[in-house]
Amino acid sequence: TMATKLAAECIFCKIIKGEIPSFKIHETAHSFAFFDIGPLSEGHALVIPKHHAEKMHELPDEFLADAMPVAKKIALAIGADNYNILQNNGRLAHQEVPHVHFHVIPKPNEEEGLTIGWPAKKADFDKLKELVSKVKI
Numbered sequence: 001t002m003a004t005k006l007a008a009e010c011i012f013c014k015i016i017k018g019e020i021p022s023f024k025i026h027e028t029a030h031s032f033a034f035f036d037i038g039p040l041s042e043g044h045a046l047v048i049p050k051h052h053a054e055k056m057h058e059l060p061d062e063f064l065a066d067a068m069p070v071a072k073k074i075a076l077a078i079g080a081d082n083y084n085i086l087q088n089n090g091r092l093a094h095q096e097v098p099h100v101h102f103h104v105i106p107k108p109n110e111e112e113g114l115t116i117g118w119p120a121k122k123a124d125f126d127k128l129k130e131l132v133s134k135v136k137i
Helices: 011-017 061-078 125-134
Strands: 024-027 031-035 045-049 083-086 102-106
Touching (some): 011 031, 024 061, 061 083
Antiparallel strands (some): 024 031, 031 045, 045 102, 083 102
16 A cells, blocks of 8 residues: 655645644544634535645545545534535645645535536537547546
8 A cells, every 4th residue: 555645844744743733523544534724614624635645636546545435424424415525636726725635515505615606518519529539548
């Protein structure tokens, strides 16, 4: 398995190491979860991998595999019927802390929780067909 890698100056790495206090709610070998101190709603929590990577695609798979079950446990424990799981990659995509993190954000009503715009467009099927031929995983 991949060893935990932490960065000295990263605020989330400092939280994992206990150098900065947090309202910890769950911890595994690969993840650390705590309540957000700038919540969008009551119960807003963060799940952070115990491996420093700025973007999701840079994170070893075992850390990704651990994060979603932790997020699920938090959603169940806080009793949120409606909630969002949010993960941003890069400043332009609204990532504020350069360490991968997953938000668990309860949506108790229209006013609280995550509010997003979704400027959907009509897809160009020819372009989608072309994209399918280019994207091979």
